Amino acid sequence: MPAEEHPNKAAFLQRVREALGRSDPLLHMPDHPTLKAALPRQEEKVRTVRARIDVLRAQNLKKLAETATAASWHVHGPIAVEEAAEVVAGIASGLRAKHVVRSTEDVFRRVNVDSALRRSGISPTVLAAGRSRGRSALKGLAFEADLGITGVSYAIAETGTCVVTPRKGIARLTSLAPPAYIALVEADQVLGNLDEYFALTRLVYQKSRGRTPTYVNFISGPSRTADIEQTLTIGVHGPGVVHMVLIA
Amino acid sequence: MAQVKSAAFKKASTRALHDQGIQHALNHVMNHFTEARASAIAADYSDESWDAMRTRAAAIKAHTIGNLDYYLDLADRSIRRNGGHVHFADDAADATRIVIDIAKRHDVKRAIKSKSMVSEEMGLNDALKRAGIDPVETDLGEYIIQLAGETPFHIIAPAMHKTREEVSDLFHDWLKSAPTSDIARLCSIAREALRKHFETAEMGITGANFVVAETGTVVIVTNEGNGRMVTSTPRVHVAICGMEKVLPAIEDLPVFLRLLPRSATGQRTTSYTSFISGPRGPSDEDGPEEFHLIFVDNGRLNLLKDEVLREALSCIRCGACLNHCPVYRKVGGHAYGWVYSGPIGAVVTGPMTGMKQAADLPFASTLCGACRDVCPVKIDLPKLLLHLRHRLAEGTGSGERAGTWMERLYIRRWHDAVKTRAALDRSTRLGRLLQKPLVRRGKVRSLPLPVISGWTKDRDFPALAPKSFGEIWRDGLGPAREPE
Numbered sequence: 001m002p003a004e005e006h007p008n009k010a011a012f013l014q015r016v017r018e019a020l021g022r023s024d025p026l027l028h029m030p031d032h033p034t035l036k037a038a039l040p041r042q043e044e045k046v047r048t049v050r051a052r053i054d055v056l057r058a059q060n061l062k063k064l065a066e067t068a069t070a071a072s073w074h075v076h077g078p079i080a081v082e083e084a085a086e087v088v089a090g091i092a093s094g095l096r097a098k099h100v101v102r103s104t105e106d107v108f109r110r111v112n113v114d115s116a117l118r119r120s121g122i123s124p125t126v127l128a129a130g131r132s133r134g135r136s137a138l139k140g141l142a143f144e145a146d147l148g149i150t151g152v153s154y155a156i157a158e159t160g161t162c163v164v165t166p167r168k169g170i171a172r173l174t175s176l177a178p179p180a181y182i183a184l185v186e187a188d189q190v191l192g193n194l195d196e197y198f199a200l201t202r203l204v205y206q207k208s209r210g211r212t213p214t215y216v217n218f219i220s221g222p223s224r225t226a227d228i229e230q231t232l233t234i235g236v237h238g239p240g241v242v243h244m245v246l247i248a
Numbered sequence: 249m250a251q252v253k254s255a256a257f258k259k260a261s262t263r264a265l266h267d268q269g270i271q272h273a274l275n276h277v278m279n280h281f282t283e284a285r286a287s288a289i290a291a292d293y294s295d296e297s298w299d300a301m302r303t304r305a306a307a308i309k310a311h312t313i314g315n316l317d318y319y320l321d322l323a324d325r326s327i328r329r330n331g332g333h334v335h336f337a338d339d340a341a342d343a344t345r346i347v348i349d350i351a352k353r354h355d356v357k358r359a360i361k362s363k364s365m366v367s368e369e370m371g372l373n374d375a376l377k378r379a380g381i382d383p384v385e386t387d388l389g390e391y392i393i394q395l396a397g398e399t400p401f402h403i404i405a406p407a408m409h410k411t412r413e414e415v416s417d418l419f420h421d422w423l424k425s426a427p428t429s430d431i432a433r434l435c436s437i438a439r440e441a442l443r444k445h446f447e448t449a450e451m452g453i454t455g456a457n458f459v460v461a462e463t464g465t466v467v468i469v470t471n472e473g474n475g476r477m478v479t480s481t482p483r484v485h486v487a488i489c490g491m492e493k494v495l496p497a498i499e500d501l502p503v504f505l506r507l508l509p510r511s512a513t514g515q516r517t518t519s520y521t522s523f524i525s526g527p528r529g530p531s532d533e534d535g536p537e538e539f540h541l542i543f544v545d546n547g548r549l550n551l552l553k554d555e556v557l558r559e560a561l562s563c564i565r566c567g568a569c570l571n572h573c574p575v576y577r578k579v580g581g582h583a584y585g586w587v588y589s590g591p592i593g594a595v596v597t598g599p600m601t602g603m604k605q606a607a608d609l610p611f612a613s614t615l616c617g618a619c620r621d622v623c624p625v626k627i628d629l630p631k632l633l634l635h636l637r638h639r640l641a642e643g644t645g646s647g648e649r650a651g652t653w654m655e656r657l658y659i660r661r662w663h664d665a666v667k668t669r670a671a672l673d674r675s676t677r678l679g680r681l682l683q684k685p686l687v688r689r690g691k692v693r694s695l696p697l698p699v700i701s702g703w704t705k706d707r708d709f710p711a712l713a714p715k716s717f718g719e720i721w722r723d724g725l726g727p728a729r730e731p732e
Binding site for chain 1: 276277280281311314315316317318320321324326328329330331332333334335336337338342386387388389392405406407408410411412415431432434435436438439442443446447462463464465471472473474476477479480481491496497498499500501502505506513516517518519520521522523524525526527528529531532533534535543545549552553
């Protein structure tokens with residue numbers, strides 16, 4: 001059940017309306033292109049987007065590697081899916097990681113990160129509540145970990161961005177609390193630009209009748225600040241070391 | 249509400265001009281910002297394509313603000329459908345009360361904050377402290393100025409006036425850390441200190457860069473990751489934003505996500521963009537159980553009511569107009585006396601807090617137009633500043649004073665003196681006689697008359713020439729005339 005309307009809402013909106021020189025609410029939705037595109041039109045648009053992504057896959061992957069590198073990601077690959085787990089284990093060993101947390105995106109079914117890590121003497125933990133672990137324990141685990149690994153929903157070539165969508169099995173803190181982070185990106189998840197991402201997102205929203213993910217993060221490089229003397233420093237609150245593993 | 253000290257603009261700006269630390273910081277940082285912006289834009293856009301994007305963003309903002317009641321209603325319904333709570337606060341006191349009520353209901357002892365300019369308007373930190381809640385700023389710059397007990401110097405670089413030594417001293421005093429001049433070390437001291445707060449705080453308070461009405465999504469753009477922490481670890485998340493932050497639909501975001509980071513820090517994109525559409529879902533692993541969004545008016549209606557000033561509500565708070573303003577670049581942010589500084593501060597402070605106390609701000613501009621040229625949403629800031637000067641001079645609107653009777657008298661006499669060719673010639677001859685005792689080497693060094701004596705306080709006034717151009721022309725320097 002939605003929360004109740006705030007008691008000041010009606011009066012507040014009326015004052016806004018009057019400031020705009022109107023006395024009554026609008027009768028129709030204002031004419032705005034991004035709002036009025038109904039489902040069939042959005043489906044049409046997304047078909048075009050998907051066709052473009054297919055055609056431009058190789059270019060987008062190349063562009064992503066460039067923009068991600070420019071945004072201070074360490075980019076690996078594109079590599080074959082069979083090699084990906086070993087690459088991840090190699091990064092983890094290089095970082096001397098002991099406490100590794102990961103999430104549960106589909107990519108982990110194809111890339112057996114856990115056994116590769118175990119072979120390197122690291123036993124990873126899935127950062128999720130379960131039979132043996134309550135939600136309250138997650139925070140402590142995340143803050144103790146020295147490496148977080150997740151898959152992505154999409155990657156965006158325009159900006160060197162990994163889109164991570166926390167939900168069941170995917171904690172918000174996995175990609176945030178540890179000082180180092182690895183994102184696994186599969187070639188068919190790579191989009192060309194922001195417009196394509198938001199076109200796809202709006203279609204999902206429309207198809208699910210107004211449901212939208214509670215939380216989405218664009219991650220575009222390491223945590224950084226220039227708040228002291230305009231001097232760029234990485235790893236303030238989020239991970240300072242970020243790796244992107246591209247899987248062909 | 250945060251104290252408004254804009255009435256002291258002249259005194260405060262004089263002080264800033266003589267403060268070597270501030271001048272050093274401004275000289276160093278301002279060029280850094282303008283160069284970073286220019287090269288970030290040039291890396292991906294032609295002048296034409298950048299301009300087209302600004303035009304598009306300005307149109308989206310104008311449309312949204314022109315139908316603001318509709319979009320606020322839509323945003324409210326969407327966020328509540330997503331399981332969140334929405335509040336509408338008329339002023340700073342209202343908004344503060346709402347935040348404190350939520351905190352009390354959840355028995356909050358400690359609140360962590362990521363950057364929010366509206367919370368600066370509200371003076372929220374002081375109010376929280378009075379209510380027994382310990383607020384901790386988590387943006388590094390904001391954290392530094394919170395420890396120093398100051399207000400932000402710059403909209404996106406709040407502590408830019410602090411040297412590493414000053415930061416080291418602050419950390420030493422408050423966190424007992426060993427003094428250091430290593431900036432990376434200072435950052436890790438802050439990281440460790442703030443981690444404890446991230447783990448334990450019960451409430452997270454953020455601003456919002458954008459609120460998407462259709463999906464009920466709050467968008468937060470950050471670099472440090474503190475925004476993500478504040479929206480992930482506490483039990484309750486309260487977002488506070490100006491009512492103008494709303495956008496119609498999710499596909500309106502790309503132009504803004506391209507314009508904002510390039511205009512602000514000169515980045516292609518910030519490290520993080522977070523999209524929050526309510527509290528965590530029932531199966532989500534972590535995230536706040538309760539989500540609140542507070543839409544705040546706090547004087548924005550005064551901008552909305554004025555058809556010229558309304559444009560100022562399109563501002564996305566990037567700070568580019570500050571960085572390019574010859575006045576801000578000399579006097580810095582504190583002189584403006586409230587939360588917003590530079591050209592946008594000079595426009596909004598008066599209408600939002602009362603024209604009388606901010607009457608000097610619209611005049612703190614050379615009208616060079618640099619702010620308009622760099623504004624990502626094409627706000628015509630010089631036009632708005634002139635409009636405010638006009639309002640102040642004519643005394644329209646409440647709290648605005650008309651020009652003094654003396655000014656009016658001068659203007660009338662000036663009008664009489666120049667309105668016809670014959671009058672101008674007569675006045676010029678008279679002026680030459682009257683100026684005689686005041687001229688030294690071709691300059692009038694001081695005008696000993698009320699009001700206009702200020703003109704010659706810091707500069708000389710050129711004396712009237714012995715012969716005007718018109719006279720020289722008539723006396724034979726003009727082209728020889730053909731005999732008729």
